[in-house]
Amino acid sequence: EVQLLESGGGLVQPGGSLRLSCVASGFTFSSHTMTWVRQAPGKGLERVSGITGSSGSTYYADSVKGRFTISRDNSKNTLSLQMGSLRAEDTAVYYCVKGGTGVPLEYWGQGTLVTVSS
């Protein structure tokens, strides 16, 4: 059974930093593109960032480019998102998702809430 378990969300002040993690199980993690998708309260879905299985390629939404960094540790089946210079508009539930460019977003974690507020 595929499982994706996110952690690291919380309340952070504007300008602050936060690191999200996602531990994957139930599939060969290193072989699959992974994606972070976020959803602001009451809003739709936005792809934030993606990374290929080998970490050879990364992708970022224009809204987070230069502020967020995606990475993965295939030895630990872990996907990460380092978020910096956080803004109020980054407030959202962040989902860890198996899939990405060329592959449907087949499995989703339960999400972790990030709140940026003073």
Added chain:
Amino acid sequence: EIVLTQSPGTLCLSPGERATLSCRASQSVSSSYLGWYQQKPGQAPRLLIYGASSRATGIPDRFSGSGSGTDFTLTISRLEPEDFAVYYCQYYGSSPLTFGGGTKVEIK
């Protein structure tokens, strides 16, 4: 960037009725990379349809997808109580991945 426009924004129907949801792309896209997702309140989205018309694992056959080029449709043949939710289309053929704004299917 591919822009996906979903219509209607809200669909009010009764259980047992047929639901037809539309997703229009700003330019022609490969149907191989068009997906549909269902999201219920407080839950993560769930993949329903991939490749425009293939049902994901465990998805009931009352859900079907069709379309090509710029126009795609998700049809729910007979609405069950658990089908009232928000539905999103998504293009995953190229970066940036994009989502439509969603269609809410609510009980009439």
